Amino acid sequence: MNKMFxxxxxxxxxxxxxxxxxxxxxxxxxxxxxxxxxxxxxxGLDNEGRSIKRATQYTFEKEDDAVMLELKPVDNTSNYRTQVVVEQWVL
Known part of the structure; x- marks a missing residue:
C-alpha cells in the first residue's frame, strides 16, 4: 500500500x-x-477561536478520467461543530 503525506x-x-x-x-x-x-x-481554530481537530475518510474509484477531491470544513448547525465534507469532481 502506498502512503503519501x-x-x-x-x-x-x-x-x-x-x-x-x-x-x-x-x-x-x-x-x-x-x-x-x-x-x-x-x-485549527473555529470561528470562536476554539481549537479543533477533525478527520475524515473517503473512498473513491479512479478510472481513466482525472478526479478532483474537494475538502471543505463546514459548520454543522445541528451540533455547532465543524465537520469535513468531501466532494468528488470528475474532470
Whole structure:
C-alpha cells in the first residue's frame, strides 16, 4: 500500500484568502486506476477561536478520467461543530 503525506501551515494572509473562497492544491499527480482511500485531518481554530481537530475518510474509484477531491470544513448547525465534507469532481 502506498502512503503519501502532505501538510500545509497557512500564513495569516493565506488563511484570509481561503476564507474569501480561495483554494489550496495539496496534491497534483498521477495515481493508478482502482480503489483509493483518502484520510484527511484538519487542525485549527473555529470561528470562536476554539481549537479543533477533525478527520475524515473517503473512498473513491479512479478510472481513466482525472478526479478532483474537494475538502471543505463546514459548520454543522445541528451540533455547532465543524465537520469535513468531501466532494468528488470528475474532470
Amino acid at each position: 502532505f501538510g500545509f501551515l497557512y500564513t495569516q494572509r493565506q488563511r484570509f484568502a481561503l476564507e474569501q473562497g480561495g483554494i489550496q492544491k495539496l496534491f497534483l499527480g498521477n495515481i493508478k486506476s482502482g480503489t483509493h482511500e483518502l484520510t484527511a485531518i484538519f487542525i
